[in-house]
Amino acid sequence: MKRRKFEELFFRALMLLATIIISGSLFLIVGTIFYKGAPYMNLDMITKTPGGGFYIGKAGGILNAIIGSLYIAGGATVLGLLISIPVAIFINMYIGGKTFLANTLRMAYDVLFGIPSIVYGAFGFLIMVYFGLRASLLGGIIAVTLLVIPILVRTLDEVIRTVPSELGDATFSLGATRWETAKVILRQIRPGIFTAILLSFGRAIGDVASVLFTAGFSDNIPTSLHEPAASLPLAIFFQLSSPVPEVQGRGYASALVLTIIVLIITILSELCIRKFYKQKV
Amino acid sequence: MYQEVLQTESVVAKKTHISVKGLNVHIGSQHILKDINIDIPDKKVTSIIGPSGCGKTTLLKTFNRLLDNSSDVKITGKVLVDGENIYDPNIEVTRIRKKMGLLSQRPYPLPMSIYDNVAYGPRIHGTRKKAVLDELVERQLRATGLWEEVKERLNASANRLSIGQQQRLCLARGLAVNPEIILGDESTSALDPLSTHIIEDLFMQLKEKYSIVLVTHILRQAARISDYIIFVYMGKIVEAGPAEQVLQDPQEELTRQYVKGYIT
Amino acid sequence: MVFTILSVSLVLLIGVGLYLHSLPVLHKLSWGQLITSSVWKPMKGLFGFFPFIMGTLWVTGISIIISLPLCILTAVYITEYAPGRVKRILSPFVNLLSGIPPVIFGVWGVLFIIPLIQDHIAPHFVEFSTGYSVLAGGIVLAVMIFPLIVSIICEVLRTIPQDLRDASSSLGATKWETTKKVILRKALPGIIAALVLAISRAFGETIAVLMVCGNNAVVPHSAFDPGYPLPALIANNYGDMMSIPLYDSALMFAALLLFIIILLFNIISRMILSRLERRLAV
Numbered sequence: 001m002k003r004r005k006f007e008e009l010f011f012r013a014l015m016l017l018a019t020i021i022i023s024g025s026l027f028l029i030v031g032t033i034f035y036k037g038a039p040y041m042n043l044d045m046i047t048k049t050p051g052g053g054f055y056i057g058k059a060g061g062i063l064n065a066i067i068g069s070l071y072i073a074g075g076a077t078v079l080g081l082l083i084s085i086p087v088a089i090f091i092n093m094y095i096g097g098k099t100f101l102a103n104t105l106r107m108a109y110d111v112l113f114g115i116p117s118i119v120y121g122a123f124g125f126l127i128m129v130y131f132g133l134r135a136s137l138l139g140g141i142i143a144v145t146l147l148v149i150p151i152l153v154r155t156l157d158e159v160i161r162t163v164p165s166e167l168g169d170a171t172f173s174l175g176a177t178r179w180e181t182a183k184v185i186l187r188q189i190r191p192g193i194f195t196a197i198l199l200s201f202g203r204a205i206g207d208v209a210s211v212l213f214t215a216g217f218s219d220n221i222p223t224s225l226h227e228p229a230a231s232l233p234l235a236i237f238f239q240l241s242s243p244v245p246e247v248q249g250r251g252y253a254s255a256l257v258l259t260i261i262v263l264i265i266t267i268l269s270e271l272c273i274r275k276f277y278k279q280k281v
Numbered sequence: 282m283y284q285e286v287l288q289t290e291s292v293v294a295k296k297t298h299i300s301v302k303g304l305n306v307h308i309g310s311q312h313i314l315k316d317i318n319i320d321i322p323d324k325k326v327t328s329i330i331g332p333s334g335c336g337k338t339t340l341l342k343t344f345n346r347l348l349d350n351s352s353d354v355k356i357t358g359k360v361l362v363d364g365e366n367i368y369d370p371n372i373e374v375t376r377i378r379k380k381m382g383l384l385s386q387r388p389y390p391l392p393m394s395i396y397d398n399v400a401y402g403p404r405i406h407g408t409r410k411k412a413v414l415d416e417l418v419e420r421q422l423r424a425t426g427l428w429e430e431v432k433e434r435l436n437a438s439a440n441r442l443s444i445g446q447q448q449r450l451c452l453a454r455g456l457a458v459n460p461e462i463i464l465g466d467e468s469t470s471a472l473d474p475l476s477t478h479i480i481e482d483l484f485m486q487l488k489e490k491y492s493i494v495l496v497t498h499i500l501r502q503a504a505r506i507s508d509y510i511i512f513v514y515m516g517k518i519v520e521a522g523p524a525e526q527v528l529q530d531p532q533e534e535l536t537r538q539y540v541k542g543y544i545t
Numbered sequence: 546m547v548f549t550i551l552s553v554s555l556v557l558l559i560g561v562g563l564y565l566h567s568l569p570v571l572h573k574l575s576w577g578q579l580i581t582s583s584v585w586k587p588m589k590g591l592f593g594f595f596p597f598i599m600g601t602l603w604v605t606g607i608s609i610i611i612s613l614p615l616c617i618l619t620a621v622y623i624t625e626y627a628p629g630r631v632k633r634i635l636s637p638f639v640n641l642l643s644g645i646p647p648v649i650f651g652v653w654g655v656l657f658i659i660p661l662i663q664d665h666i667a668p669h670f671v672e673f674s675t676g677y678s679v680l681a682g683g684i685v686l687a688v689m690i691f692p693l694i695v696s697i698i699c700e701v702l703r704t705i706p707q708d709l710r711d712a713s714s715s716l717g718a719t720k721w722e723t724t725k726k727v728i729l730r731k732a733l734p735g736i737i738a739a740l741v742l743a744i745s746r747a748f749g750e751t752i753a754v755l756m757v758c759g760n761n762a763v764v765p766h767s768a769f770d771p772g773y774p775l776p777a778l779i780a781n782n783y784g785d786m787m788s789i790p791l792y793d794s795a796l797m798f799a800a801l802l803l804f805i806i807i808l809l810f811n812i813i814s815r816m817i818l819s820r821l822e823r824r825l826a827v
Contacts, residue, residue, distance in 0.1 A: 015622035019622045028653070029650065116748060118800065206646025208752040237648055251652075345715055350707070350710065389711075405718050
């Protein structure tokens, strides 16, 4: 019995240690960004685009990257939604959510979900070359859309599945078409859709590999789809690679901006999820 | 002479296995069990009856300290098993739990083979020799009437059994650690009539060696198999006594109301 | 409808597209040569991918070895042991951090892990190390996937009914024994699923690893050697892609390799999972 007690205590200690390591390191990361970035944060950073010589220490800000990222992530999410919502509805309503065909499709999307963003970036690049596009906002949007579709489909699918079939039965028996029923279901899961949007937006805005070849980089805010667009992750990367401490510091500040944006999105989506599930019960 | 018989009768009947004194249980802000004082007789079948939500299961769970696993629980009072207060802070909980076997409402076979399910308890408490375990598993499976049905597939997953068989497996599993008391929480309510019958018969046989406490909301079942009945209502013990007496001739008005639905 | 077919066929499209673009380099060297050769001289048209494959495996392997035990322990702690208040804070906290962009982890890696390895860890093991190593890549990756794995395992543990734990407790098992013998067993399919997801993420992570792993095209022989995983290869060289002949095709081949590895991996683990689930039948 002593041995059993000892084993229990030992593992309890181990577990506590593991938890501390994990939460500690995550805490450390966020903390470091704040610590290193805060001194260099000022209004200029978020309201100006890089002036000449920004990367060697002169004035300017990262507005180009902020707007660029917002455009790309926003465009990709919208496009992604346009494609994913019909797909999710199709899987659940037109094929019957539990059939072999439906599950095979789900599996295919799961595979797509697991494909690394750099593969999407490479593929996006191929598409661009095929259509004769140059590195641009459009290219970035295309690649990120591809990345985001599996996320959206997966999340929407899970959310739709939580709608009890009785709801569909009820509307059908009132004589509604499948499409009309779909609209009802969509309204029902609105917070779920919100969550899906937030999740994919968060992923889209922070991802590097997909925009690397496809969106290019520019010091200006893109005014058309065919201009190259800067993105926050790339901007951070470039600034940090510079030998000038001032620029590095601004890199941290940029990282801070990105972190704050993402944290806000994540908090919002957590709240959404909670609200959604509270509504369910 | 009549007096003597009565006295002997009461001495034998009064040997208690579990004795509850001044038990109060709070879960969260709710006062679930209020000042419970009751004795559970030794080697008899005692049924706890009462409407849903009145604390029957909570009471049962205080006997083997299973309530400790829930959050936000405050327990005051004493529960004496064989004279020891199981809520004494120095007590080793696992030893107490070993004394009692619990049968839940739905069978919960552990995610392992039939053999491993029954051997689980003994293994944890130190029995390692295969020969000993083999004998033990066979003995308990025979005791619950499962042996013939499963002896060819002891290594199959326990989940493959039917619900009735699973519940018997859980009983065998509980018996394997050599308890003194068997606790049943509406243990036949998920079963078909045949399996229910088998389990009830088992209880009747087992009471020769074990004290049995059952929570049930089926009055007919209580009438069929119990020696003693405790009627709990809104967290308090309203009436307790020999089964026939409580069911046929209840002393309290509440009891009378509750058993009114019972047909002789 | 049309959309579904289109998007699902993406899987095929990507595979085919990458394959087609890898053809030029495949014409020059066979599959076998490409995968097993360690000679990487793009100017001469020599592309041996072996170092990069090994680099990817090393980094992924290290990250899984570090993170899996830690994550299981933490998830168990959060769901089974932590008192209510702690659980309420920890769980969302960990979830929150799953959204942090990879580049931030790369930054942190350069700031903390590199000096840590260079000054404090490596001297015990090897003569010299810049700190830029597969170990650094592995550690950074591990920290990156912590939130993902922990939250998935927590979810899985939460679905296990309390009565199962009660059944084990009633037999006299300690909490740890219940966890070890019953809960983790029941959760095994879920844990493996989490593992698969983690490995997929780790394989493909580009920027965080790129910043700390050294980007040296050699086969790593120890954790302290620098490495050059496939994603980093692609990311670092896309600029030169168009100027050197066959280079773009080679990089597409690298992407194809990644794609195939992950595809195969997904399919195999799915098969293992369904077999497991049948055996532990719920």
